[in-house]
Amino acid sequence: MFLLNYFKKPTNDDINNNNNNNNNNNNFFNFYNTKEIENDDSEGEEEIFINNVTLPNYVLIKILNYLLFSNFGEVIKLQYESDFQGTFNNFLKLGLVSKGWEKSVMPNLNYQYIKLKSSVDCITLNRWITKGIYQTPLIGIKNIDIEFPNVVSRESSKEYSSFKKIKNDYDFDKIRFSYSMALTEASEIQDYLTEFITIHNIKELEFSALPSIKNPLGVSLLPMIKFSELGDCRNLCHISLKNQLLSCEKVLFLIELFPQLISLDLTNNRIGIDYTEVFHQSLSNANGLQSLKLGSNALKNNIDYILPILEDSCFLKLLDISENYIDEGSSNVISDFISNNKTIESINLSKNSFNQLSINQIMMSLASNKNLKEIHIADLKCFSPTLLNEYIESTSSLNSLVISNNNLDFPHAFFTSLKKNQSIKSLNLNYCSLKPSDYQSLSDYLNSDQCNLVKLSLLRVFPDSIPTELLFSQISNINELDISVNYMDEKDCKHFGKFLETNSSITKLWLKRNKIGKNVKYIFNSLVENKTLTHLNLSGNIIDLVEINLDFISKNNTLISIDLSQNTILNTELLNLFQKLQSSSSITHINISNNKHDGDIVFNSKKRTPKLQEIRCSGFMRNVHSIKNMARTIIYEDDFAFQYTTYVDVEIRAKFTKKRAAM
Numbered sequence: 133m134f135l136l137n138y139f140k141k142p143t144n145d146d147i148n149n150n151n152n153n154n155n156n157n158n159n160f161f162n163f164y165n166t167k168e169i170e171n172d173d174s175e176g177e178e179e180i181f182i183n184n185v186t187l188p189n190y191v192l193i194k195i196l197n198y199l200l201f202s203n204f205g206e207v208i209k210l211q212y213e214s215d216f217q218g219t220f221n222n223f224l225k226l227g228l229v230s231k232g233w234e235k236s237v238m239p240n241l242n243y244q245y246i247k248l249k250s251s252v253d254c255i256t257l258n259r260w261i262t263k264g265i266y267q268t269p270l271i272g273i274k275n276i277d278i279e280f281p282n283v284v285s286r287e288s289s290k291e292y293s294s295f296k297k298i299k300n301d302y303d304f305d306k307i308r309f310s311y312s313m314a315l316t317e318a319s320e321i322q323d324y325l326t327e328f329i330t331i332h333n334i335k336e337l338e339f340s341a342l343p344s345i346k347n348p349l350g351v352s353l354l355p356m357i358k359f360s361e362l363g364d365c366r367n368l369c370h371i372s373l374k375n376q377l378l379s380c381e382k383v384l385f386l387i388e389l390f391p392q393l394i395s396l397d398l399t400n401n402r403i404g405i406d407y408t409e410v411f412h413q414s415l416s417n418a419n420g421l422q423s424l425k426l427g428s429n430a431l432k433n434n435i436d437y438i439l440p441i442l443e444d445s446c447f448l449k450l451l452d453i454s455e456n457y458i459d460e461g462s463s464n465v466i467s468d469f470i471s472n473n474k475t476i477e478s479i480n481l482s483k484n485s486f487n488q489l490s491i492n493q494i495m496m497s498l499a500s501n502k503n504l505k506e507i508h509i510a511d512l513k514c515f516s517p518t519l520l521n522e523y524i525e526s527t528s529s530l531n532s533l534v535i536s537n538n539n540l541d542f543p544h545a546f547f548t549s550l551k552k553n554q555s556i557k558s559l560n561l562n563y564c565s566l567k568p569s570d571y572q573s574l575s576d577y578l579n580s581d582q583c584n585l586v587k588l589s590l591l592r593v594f595p596d597s598i599p600t601e602l603l604f605s606q607i608s609n610i611n612e613l614d615i616s617v618n619y620m621d622e623k624d625c626k627h628f629g630k631f632l633e634t635n636s637s638i639t640k641l642w643l644k645r646n647k648i649g650k651n652v653k654y655i656f657n658s659l660v661e662n663k664t665l666t667h668l669n670l671s672g673n674i675i676d677l678v679e680i681n682l683d684f685i686s687k688n689n690t691l692i693s694i695d696l697s698q699n700t701i702l703n704t705e706l707l708n709l710f711q712k713l714q715s716s717s718s719i720t721h722i723n724i725s726n727n728k729h730d731g732d733i734v735f736n737s738k739k740r741t742p743k744l745q746e747i748r749c750s751g752f753m754r755n756v757h758s759i760k761n762m763a764r765t766i767i768y769e770d771d772f773a774f775q776y777t778t779y780v781d782v783e784i785r786a787k788f789t790k791k792r793a794a795m
Contacts, residue, residue, distance in 0.1 A: 334365060338372040365390070369420075372397040380406050387414045395423035395450075404430035404456065412437040416445040425452040427480065432457045439469040447475045454508065455483040463490030467497035476501065480508035482534070488514040495519035499526055506532040510560075516541055521549035528555050536562035536589075543570040547577040554584055562591040571599050579606040587612040594618050598646070601627035608637050616644035616669075622651045629654030633661040641665060645672040652680065659684035659691060666690055671723070672698040677705035686715035693721040697748070697769075701727040710762055716743055723748040725769040 368390055373383075378401040387393070396418075403411065403426065415421070415438065424442070431438070435458055442448055458466075463486065470479065481494065491512060496519055498504065507530065509515070515538040524530070524546075533556055540546050543566055550556065566574065571594075577583055588610050597619045604627075620628065625648060632638070632655070648655070652675050659665065660683060668691060675696065684691075701709070706724060713719060725748050744763040751768050753759055759766055 335367045336370040337368060338370075339374075339376060366392065368392070369394040371395070373401065374399045375401075377402055379403075380408055380411050384408070384411050384414050387411075387418060391417045392420055393418055394420055396421065397423075397425040398429065399425050399452070400428040402429065404432055404434055407431070407434045409437060412441045415441045419445055419447075421446045422448060423450040424448060425450075426456070427452045427454040429456055433459070433461050435462050436465045439465050443469050443473050448473065449475055450478040451476060452480040452508075453484075454480045458484040458486070460485075460487045460490035463493045467493050470494065470497040470504075471500035473501065474503060477503055478506035478508075479504065482508045482510040482512070484512065486512060486514060488516055491515060492519050495523060498523045502527075502529055505529055506534075508534040510534050510536040510538065512538055515539060517546050518542075521545050524549040524556070525552045527553065530555055532556070532558040534560040536560050536564060536591075538564055540564055540566070540570075543567075544573040547573040550577050551580055551582040554582070557585060558587040559585055560589045561593055562589050564593055565595065566593050568596070568599075571602055575599075575602045575605075578603060578610075583607075583609060585610050589614040590618070591615070592617045597621045597624050598628075600624045600631065604628060604631040604635075607631075607635065610637055612640040613638050614642040616642045616646065618646050620646045620648050620651065622654075625651035625654040629658035632658035632665065635662065636664050639664055640667040642669045643673065644669050648673040649675060650680075656681060656684050660687045662688065663690055667693045669695040670699070671695045675699040675701065677701050677709060682709065682712045685712040685719065686717075688716075689718050691718055694719060695723040697723045697725045697727070699727050713744055713762075719743060720745040721748075722746075725750045 369392060371386070371390065371393060373386070374397055378398070380403045383398060383401065383403055387396070412434075421442075424446075426438075431453065435453055435456065442451070458481075466481070470476070486494070491514055498507070498520075499522070504527070509520075515535070517535070517538075517540055520535075524533075530553070550559075578585075578588075586609060591614060593615075598615055600620070601623070620643070632641075643655070648670065652670060652673065655668075655670070659668075676699070701724065706727070709724075713722070720743055722744065727750065746765045746767065747759070747763045748767045748769055749759065753766075754768050
C-alpha cells in the first residue's frame with residue numbers, strides 16, 4: 133500500500149514557492165486529515181515535526197516508514213505479509229535520506245495499492261513525475277483509492293494531469309472513489325476519471341458517497357463518472373455504489389450497461405422511491421450476478437417483482453434486502469425464493485416489517501433450502517424463534533446466524549436446538565435480552581461438547597452483571613468472543629480471569645464498556661498464564677492503572693494488540709506503562725487515546741521499545757516529541773468529550789430497559 137492521504141489545499145504562493153525552492157520550503161503542506169502519523173527512524177538528522185511543517189520529499193519518506201513498520205492488517209496490506217521487511221529488499225530502515233532516495237527506494241517498493249485523498253496529492257504526484265522521480269513506475273500496484281476534497285482544482289490541464297500520467301504508467305485492477313466534503317467545482321476532473329477507468333479496464337469499481345458535480349454550462353448536476361462512456365470495460369465485474377442516493381433510473385442504466393456483473397452493491401440508494409418495472413426486467417440480463425445488496429432502498433412490496441426474476445435468471449449466492457419496509461404481503465414471494473433457489477448461500481432479511489405469521493412462513497421455507505450458510509434475521513418486531521429452532525436442529529449447512537435485537541421468547545428451547553446442531557460456527561445474539569433464569573441454558577450450551585462455535589457475540593445481553601463463573605468454564609472452541617456493553621463486577625472479573633488463565637482457544641476478546649475499573653487487575657494477572665490471546669479490547673471501562681500490576685507485559689509472549697482507549701489513565705501511569713512495554717516480547721500495537729491526561733508528559737527513554745510498532749494516542753500528545761522514541765509509528769486521534777463512555781452506556785441502558793418493559 134502506498135499512501136498519499138493527508139494534505140490540505142495549498143495556496144498559489146505555496147505552490148509557486150515550492151516549485152522554485154523544493155528543499156528549503158518551511159511552510160508547505162499541512163495535514164489534510166485530523167489524524168497525523170509521526171515517525172522518525174533517523175539518527176543525527178534534522179527533525180521535521182510533521183504536525184507543524186514538512187517538506188514534500190520527506191512526506192513520502194514518513195509514509196514509507198509507516199508502511200514498512202506497521203502490520204495493522206485492516207489498513208495496511210503487503211504483498212508478502214509473512215515477511216514484510218522482505219518487501220523492501222535491502223531496506224530495513226528508512227529515515228530522512230539523501231536526495232538520491234527516489235532512485236534507491238522507489239524502484240524497490242512492491243505495494244499493490246495507491247491512495248490519493250486530495251487534489252494536492254495529485255499536484256504533488258504530478259510534480260514528482262515531471263522532475264523524474266517517477267520515471268521508474270512502482271512495481272505491482274493494482275489498486276487505487278481516490279478521495280476527493282471539498283474543492284478539486286489544478287486538474288484542468290490535460291498536459292499536466294496526474295491522472296494522465298498514472299493512467300499511462302500503471303496497470304490497475306480495482307479503483308475506489310470517495311469524497312470528504314461536498315464538491316463545489318470538479319467538472320474538469322470528470323473526463324480524466326472516465327478515461328482512467330476505461331484505459332485500465334478496471335475489474336472492481338467502488339464509489340463511496342460520491343456526489344454529483346456542477347455543470348459548468350448551467351445549474352444542473354452531472355454524475356461524477358460518465359457511465360455511458362464505460363461500455364468498453366468488459367472486465368468490470370464488481371461495482372459498489374453504496375450511499376449514492378441513486379434513483380431507479382440511474383441504477384437501471386448501470387445494470388444494462390454491465391450485464392457481465394458478478395457482484396453489485398446498491399445499499400442505501402433510492403431505488404424504491406421511483407421504482408419502475410424496467411428495473412426488474414433488466415436484472416434478467418445479468419445472468420452472472422452472484423451477489424446483490426439492495427439494503428435500505430425503500431423497496432417495500434416491489435420486492436415481489438424482483439425476486440422471481442432473480443430466481444429464474446441469476447445464480448445468486450448472496451442477497452441483502454434488509455431495511456426495506458417489506459411487510460407480510462411479500463412473505464409468499466420471499467418463501468418461494470428461499471425454497472426454490474438452489475444457489476443462495478447468504479440472505480439478509482433484517483429490519484423489515486413482517487408480522488408473526490409471515491415470519492413463521494419464511495422460517496418454514498428455510499427447511500427446504502439445503503445450501504444456506506448464513507442468515508441475518510435481526511431486529512424483527514414480531515420475531516418468534518419456535519420454527520427457527522426446528523430449522524436449526526435439522527440443518528447441516530448453516531454456518532452463521534445473526535438474530536440480534538430480537539425476543540427469544542423461550543431461550544431454553546433455542547439453546548437446546550443449538551446443541552443439536554453441528555454446523556453453526558458463528559452466532560450473534562447482540563441485544564437479545566436474557567433473564568437470569570435463562571443463564572443456565574446458555575451455559576449448558578456453551579460448555580457442552582456439542583458447541584462448535586468459533587465466534588460468539590453477546591453485546592448487551594445481560595441486564596445485571598455477566599455471570600462469568602456460570603458461563604465460562606469448559607469453553608474450548610471459541611476463537612473470537614465479544615461480551616462488550618454489559619457489566620462486570622469484581623466477582624465476575626475474578627472468575628473470568630481464572631477462566632482466561634487456562635483457556636487455550638480465545639485469540640480475540642472484546643470487553644468494551646463493561647465498567648471493569650480497578651477489577652482489570654484480574655484480567656491482567658490472567659495474561660501471565662494465558663498462551664493464546666492475541667487481541668484484547670478494554671476501551672471505555674473507567675480503568676486507571678494506579679497500583680495495578682503490569683507484569684503480564686513482560687511475561688506474556690502472545691498478546692499482540694491491547695486497546696486501553698477512553699479510560700481514566702493519568703500521565704504518570706502512562707509513563708509506567710511504556711516503561712513496562714520496554715520488556716514486552718510480543719505487543720506491537722497499543723491504543724491509549726482519549727484518556728484523562730493531567731499536565732505535561734515527558735518520555736525520558738531514548739530507546740525504542742523493541743517490538744512496539746504502533747501507538748494510538750490522544751491529540752494532546754502532538755507536542756510530546758519524545759513519544760517518537762517509543763514506537764515506529766505514532767497515530768494521533770481526536771479526543772472525544774471525557775464523558776463519552778458514560779453517555780453512550782446510559783443511552784444503551786435506556787434502550788435496553790425500554791425493550792424489556794415492552795416485553
